[in-house]
Amino acid sequence: MDELDTPVLDNHLHLDPEHGRGMDAVRDFVRLGGTHLLVVNKPSWHLGPVPSERADFRTAFEATVDAVADANEILPGEAWPVLGVHPGLISHLVDEGHEPEAARELMQSGLDLAAEYLADGRALALKTGRPHYEVSDAVWDASNAVLKHGLALGAEHDCAVQLHTEGTDDLTEVAEWAEDRGLAAEKVVKHYAGGELAGPTPSVMSEKDRLRVAADAGEPFLMETDFVDDPDRPGAVLGPKTVPRRVRWLLDAGHDDAVANAHVETPERVYGIDTVGTLDSGE
DSSP: OOSSSOOOOEEEEEETTTTTTTHHHHHHHHHHHEEEEEEEEOOGGSSSSOOOGGGGGHHHHHHHHHHHHHHHHTTTSOOOEEEEEEHHHHHHHHHHHOOOOHHHHHHHHHHHHHHHHHHHHHOEEEEEEEEOOOHHHHHHHHHHHHHHHHHHHHHHTOOOOEEESSSBBBBBHHHHHHTTTTTOOGGEEEEOOOSBBBSSSSEEEEHHHHHHHHHHSSSOOOEEEOOOTTTTTTTTSEEEEEEEHHHHHHHHHHHHHHHHHHIIIIHHHHHHHHHHHHHHHHH
16 A cells, blocks of 8 residues: 555545445555545435435435445545435436425435434435536525525534535635534535635545645645546546545645645544544554
8 A cells, every 4th residue: 555644535435336446446545545535425316216205315325325334344544424415416306397396305305314324323424515507596596495404404413514516616605504504614515626715615626726726725625536436437537546646746745734634634623533543543
């Protein structure tokens, strides 16, 4: 294994042992020096039919929990599940004839189910958001209602909430929604973020240009790949080796503080996880 003498956390990736690379991707991550993972469930319609009732979300959630258990047999640190409902589901539901309000209710019920995993200690955080593409006003309003419900659940369970949203460097309004519901803005994480973000904590896509900005800014941030583990989309996003490679690049460039920020300090602040302690103990 390529030792980097630091915890190395990929804050957002997917694992699909049945259809994708699964544990081989985890082994690649470890060989390059990776230690910790936050594994997000794949969109529910990638693992079966478009959900029509709350129980249909369980397939994706259980697959993720199982993948995390397998990853924990390989990692020198630890993996944790992040469960929720992809905001793009609303478009699939509307295309199938659901009214936006009915789609909202179904998606909120999926988040309620994900919250049960939080309550049982089987998940670390929630995932929600809103479409990153143009939608009707009715779909936008329904999507924001789903997002707000996810924030309220995060406050209720004192957990972080990862967001899939439009590309932006300003989500102060969403941070205010979180704080209005009792969830600290720093516990709201924008997945697929650039190097700087007003409002929530950015989970920065591990491209060099974005990471330079984040390292120079000196604000709390995380690093991710959004690896989709889909054999039909092998180059869609970054591969599982990317975060450890970028950590080495940051260290070689003298950005030790930025590495500690992204892989030790911010994970503790946002999720309450101890990447150093779990690495030392092998738990």
